Amino acid sequence: MRYRAETGDLQAFLAVARELSFTRAAALVGMSQSALSHKIRAMEERLGVRLLERTTRSVAPTEAGLRLMSRIGPRIDEIEAELEALSEFRDRPAGYIRISAGEHSLRTVLWPKIDPFVARYPDIKVEVDVENGLIDIVERGFDAGVRLGEQIAKDMIATRIGPDWRMAIVAAPGYFATRKRPKTPDDLTGHNCINLRLATYGGFYAWEFEKAGRRLNVRVEGQLAFNGSTAMLAAALSGHGLACIPEEMATEHLKSGALVQVLKEWMPTFEGYHLYYPSRQHSAAFQLFVDAVRYRR
Structure with a gap:
């Protein structure tokens, strides 16, 4: 007798194949x-095909698993979207929205809008996965992601959710007790700089500069490195070196004198954060969410 896969089995497989983790997938499917x-x-025994390769440290789709994932993934997503769309026939909007966002974008522009949104729509559930790297939101099963405008693929719909912003290079005043403040990016070679490890590419972030039409990226050296700006700020406040962090994170410390800023005239402006998502039919709950987080000047 031919095996007929249940939707729940397929959803379970997709969760593991996309997350590459039984732990994260289990949390998603609620088991x-x-x-x-x-x-x-x-499911594998009934099919007679191995779909996942498992080791003590990792899990990944086999060739058969990749084929099944590519064929059924979009269809399962469409079914789930249609089921969620039925919520518009209820008295109150309902649904489940899953977003991928970085730590900084969540704290500065996304959470201040999610906070009143979930209070207004108690039947809409919102999950935010905090990940600082660039990921494929379609492959990972997210409804939308958050990136800077310049990083969004052309085949995605993008809605601006925040203003333009800049980075700031800062250090504690005591750090400069025995060092001269840099006047140009070239002067950074003589300084202890706190590096940022990029989750997507694995390497360190090259500090970006622009002045009088001249753009340059500088790879800095230092004793410390982190994969998030919060830890970099703490290290800078403790006097361990120069950190390049989002300007708004440093504002109160600059006002109090706990930090000083250098090379301010060299810092470029970045296009603000955008919510981006594929051009497919979305639920009424998702449309309400997009409108709620939209940036209004």
Whole structure:
């Protein structure tokens, strides 16, 4: 007898294949890790095909799993979107929205708008996955993601959710007790700079500068490196060197004198954060969310 896969089995498989983790996938589908693993193994046995390669440290789709993922993924997403769209026939909007955003964008522009949104629409659930790297939101099953305007692929719909912003290079006053303040980006070679590890590319962020039409990127050296701006700020406040962080993070510390800023005239302006998502039919709940987070000057 031919095996007929249940939608729940396919959703479970997609969650593991997209997350590359039974732990994260189990949280998404609302079951224990052991129950999820058992469900996938039972599905593989009924199909007679291994869909996932498992080791003690990782999980990844096999060739057969990749094929199944590419074929059924978009269809399952469409089914779920249609089911969520039925919420518009209810008295109150309802649905589930899953967003990928970085730490900075969540704190500065997204959360201040999600806060009143979920209070206004108690039947709409919003999940935000904090990830500082650039990911494929379609492959990972997100409804939308947040990036700077210049980073968004051309095949995505983008809605601006925040103003333009700049980075700031800062250090504690005591750091300059025995060092001269840099006057040009070239002077950074003689300084202890706090590096930022980029999640997407694995390397360190090259500090970006622009002045009088001249653009340049400088790779800095230093004793410390982190993968987030919050830790970099703490290190700078402790006097461990120069940090290049979003300007708004440093504002109150600059006002109090806990930090000083250098090379301000060299810092370029970046296009603000945008919510981006694929051009497919979306639920009424998602449309309400887009309108709620939209940037209004």
